Amino acid sequence: MRLITTVLLAVLALAGCASSSPAANALDAAQYAWSGAIRWNDFGGALNLVDPRLREEHPLTELERKRYEQIEISAYRDVGSSRNIKAGTAVRSIQIGVVNKHTMEQREVRYQETWRWDEAGKTWWITSGLPDLWAGE
Known part of the structure; x- marks a missing residue:
């Protein structure tokens, strides 16, 4: 799965060469890699895109894994987004289809991604962490 994420990131980076700025291109690539990792249940790969400070302060427990x-x-849809490249911030509202493997019940979960630009590392980090797919349960 990590290979898929890496390949998708590379393809998007090449496809985005005509975009307006390196930071905007990097955001598109990071969000594409993130959504691909989540869609393919590669939560370990997605965790690599979470802000390192957040990972350190709130490490994923074995129970959470x-x-x-x-x-x-089953679904991952962008239902609204905004970005302020100059300020180094971005937000996306996402609707995720989740299927319980044991009961085969499907439900929809709303999730808001928040992103920050790391100027030193020339990369975007997701600051909202992995989606809480059990909100309200």
Whole structure:
């Protein structure tokens, strides 16, 4: 799965060469890699795109890892987004289809991604962490 994420990131980076700025291109690539990782249930790969400070402050527990293993993602839709490249911020509202592997029940979860630009690293980090696919449960 990590290979898929890396390949998708590289393809998007090449396709985005005509975009307006390097930071905008990098955001498109990061969001594409993130959504691909989530869609393919590669939560370990997605975790690599989470802000390193957040990963350090709130490491993923073994119980949380096991919970992600019990679901499949059936849909991942961007239902609204905004970006301020100059300020180094971006937000996307996402609707995720989640299927419980044991019961085969599907449900929809709303999730808001927040992103920040790391000028030193020339990369975007997601600051909202992995989606809480059990909100309200």
